[in-house]
Amino acid sequence: MPPGYSSGDTERFLPETHSGARSDFARDRARVLHSSGWRRLSAKTQVLSPTAGVDFARNRLTHSLEVAQIGRELAASLELSQDVVDTACLAHDLGHPPFGHNGERALNEWMTGFGGFEGNAQTLRILTRLEPKHFSPEGDSVGLNLTRATLDASCKYPWALEEAAPGSMKFGYFADDAPVFDWLRQGAKDRQKCAEAQVMDLSDDIAYSVHDFEDAIVSEHIDPLFLTARSGHDSLIRTVSDWAGGDFSTDELGAAFDRMAHSQNWLTSWDGSRRDQAKLKNFTSDMIGRFARTSIVATVTAADGASLARYGAEIVVPREIRAEIATLKGIVAAFVMQSGRRQPTYRRQRSLLIELLHTLEEAGPHELEPAFAADFRAAQDDAGARRAIVDQVASLTDQSAIAWYERLCTASLV
Incomplete structure (x- = not known):
């Protein structure tokens, strides 16, 4: 067991015994890599949908691999379990539905009044319920049955919908997943993220900011x-500031932009040549290195020799680094996600998912895959039935969501 971790960290919701030399944390990583939910990420939207005809853009699976690469190196430098952080990074987007955050918005709208929908809460649901591997003596699925430390590291928002900040729809578990959430949070302070989850979150921010900028x-x-x-x-800076929600002043964001623009690999033009491609790739490498190194130094300095494992210390990301990450994210948001030319596509995607959800609700369990149909039949109320339908739709890839819509919704119009 890595230094700083206890036997409680390797406990599983359903006790298991194993032979072989693999550690419990390495076993967790293998379970995520071999899961069907993880494979589906290859056909789910990161920024540009895999159905958009752009065959080089990142998808959720390639993004998750890049997050894990950053996370593993951060973990090594901070003397955290590399397998725990790696697994959390690989799993962090499992709960994303078709069409990324746009699809998440549609599913949450449909679940208003029925417990809502949030991609990170769906990730916990997949890991602990929907991805079948282990079952309790009573016959209930416990999902991949990962260790406490790994599940906790995968929990980006350790609170319920009712506890979310005003105006925020970010939360980490649904009401009927409370028992496993309470189990994995044993000994944790209210709303505090463990160090491994903080590293996962930082790795996601770094990868998201630089790689989506590169793809754009x-x-x-x-x-x-x-x-x-x-x-x-x-x-542009005002637009970035609006996207950042007032977390940084325009002066801070402008200064962050200027620092990055002074990088020797900052592009001033783009013609698609190999030279420009290399310069852009080296800019992303420069930024990843800068964001990671600066945060490592700040974290180690603040820890002053204490172990960071689990709840030993906080991950420190200097404000100027957070401003630079926010600036890159905001630029992509301004030119891609909030671009006027993209809005009709986003509206069509949301409309497709909402209509598909309504159609499946009217059809009952008959059009659902067997596992989700069983959940629908076992539901005690409308909220449970809707949750089964949302679990089904959230599991679909972008292309399969379109195919289901064409089969079930457009056929009914003929």
């Missing part, structure tokens, strides 16, 4: 010439 340039949603030009610069 390669797909020509962002013109580096426009970014470099001072004309319209103030307006």
Whole structure:
């Protein structure tokens, strides 16, 4: 067992015995890698949908691999279990439905009044219930039955919907998953994320910010010439500030932009040449290294020799680094997610999912896959029935959601 971890950290909700040399944490990692939910990530939206015809853009699976690469290196530098952090990074997006955050918005709208929908809460549900591997003596699925430390590291928002901050829809578990959530949080302070979850979260932020920026340039949603030009610069920073929700002043975000723009690999134009591709790739490498190194130094300094494992210390990300990450994210949001030309597509995606959900509800269990049909039949109320339908739709890839819609919804119009 790695230093700083106890026998309680390797406990599983359903006790198991094993032979062989693999550690409990390494076994967790293998279970996620071999899960069907993890394979489906290859056909789910990161920023650009796999159905959009852009064959080089990242999807949720490649993003998760990149997050895990960053997380594993951070864990090694901070003397945390690399397997725990790696597994949490690999699993962190399992709960995302078709069409990414846009699909998440549609499913949450449909579940208003019935417990809501949140991708991170769905991740916990998949790991502890929906991905079949182990069953209790009573016949209930306990999902992959991961260790307490790994499940806790995968929990980005350790609170319920009712405890979410005003105006926020971020939460970590659904009401009927409370028993396993309470189990995995034994000994934890209310709402406090363990160090491994904080590293997962930071790794996700780093990968998300630099790689989505890279994809947006390669797909020509962002013109580096426009970014470099001072004309319209103030307006861009204000847009980034609005996206960041007021966490940073425009002066802080402008200074963050200027620091990154002074990188020797900052692009001032883009023609798709190998030289430009290499320069862009080296810019992303520079930023990943800067964000990670600065945070490692700040964290180790603050810990002052204490073990960070589990709840030993906090991960420290300096404010200027958080501002730079927010700036890259905000630029992508301005040019891609909030772009006027993308809004009709987003509306069609949400409409497709809402209509599919209504159609499945009217059909009852007959159009659901067997596992979800069984959950629907076992539901005690409308909320439980809707949850079974949402579990089904959330499991679909972008393409399969479109195929289900065409089969079930458009056929009814003929």
